[in-house]
Amino acid sequence: MGGRTARTGVWFVGARGSVATTAVAGCAAITAGLQPPTGMVTETPPFDGTGLPPLSSLVFGGHDTAHCPLPKRAEHLTDAGVLPHGLAPAVRAELQAADEEIRLGGPAPGDTRSDEELIAEFAADLTSFRVRNALARVVVVNVSSTEPLPAPDAVRLPPSSLYAAAALRAGCPYVNFTPSTGLRTPALTDAAAAGGLPHAGRDGKTGQTLLRAVLAPMFVQRALEVRAWSGTNLLGGGDGAALADPGAAAAKNAGKERVLTDTLGHTPQGEVHIDDVPMLGDWKTAWDHIAFEGFLGSRMILQTIWQGCDSALAAPLVLDLARLVARAHEAGLTGPLAELGFYFKDPDAGPSGLSDQFTALLSFANRLREAQ
Structure with a gap:
């Protein structure tokens, strides 16, 4: 990379939703010095020296079935009181750049593509995003709307699991910030174990x-x-x-x-x-x-x-998780990251009390610091 800081991709599933839009706008605002990183645990002193990717190095893209461009979505969030007035126009270039990296998701109503075809197309989008932007790695973060639990006799994977499977296939670490199934299906157990990728979830703990x-x-x-x-x-x-x-x-x-x-x-x-x-x-x-x-x-x-405000509560956590999981991937960590249970209602393992979870998170920070 010619001495430059390696760039990290953050690929949102639900990239035109409120949480993703707030995260992209917030990251740009913090990087430009327009707003402080309030709510971002990774910007506090215990995470100094852990080698997390700088906010300025994050490149955003994603999948969505919605078509409202991110700059317009940010205007709607401003009108709703989620984003402060004046922020959306100040970071319009960053919102537009992220919007240009959003690809059509699915399956949409009437979609005739099979699960395998959808997974292959989503994985190709991830690989193309990484290559096109010369990224060191891409973290896939699911922030889409909650889906119902699949029926026991379902023959097709739910959408969240299609995206999770695509992340595995493309070699991307994965974060499930929603209650949806994601990796937690027997159909993906072997692939997740064999993939050697760090992953974290499920369901962000915001309020x-x-x-x-x-x-x-x-x-x-x-x-x-x-x-x-x-x-x-x-x-x-x-x-x-x-x-x-x-x-x-x-x-x-x-x-x-x-x-x-x-x-x-x-x-x-x-x-x-x-x-x-x-x-x-x-x-x-x-x-x-x-x-x-x-x-x-x-x-x-x-x-x-x-x-x-759910989006304002969730966005800093999403940015934290993307950075932590990206750094874990760089450090060679694999499998479920139980130490990130601090961020989830339904974590992979570990304690349920917030104080104990925070202690585990600080231990994880030390682990990352020692891995440098």
């Missing part, structure tokens, strides 16, 4: 479950008995529409419930309900109602309200 991962260990450590834990989510945008499907909502809620079950040692009464409220757009509200018992059976209640 309600982040709070659960903090609160659940508190009850355990203070020997308080949690009897019921119920929740409600109000959200709009593409995620709200996708999660209106009961199958997709079930996939999403499985990760939320796992945090409680793993930490508390049992599954408390109560469920999480997801309501699609289109006018909320990318903003969401999450309520939790926790019923617990204290000394002598005294009954007590804790209620929480989390209000936030």
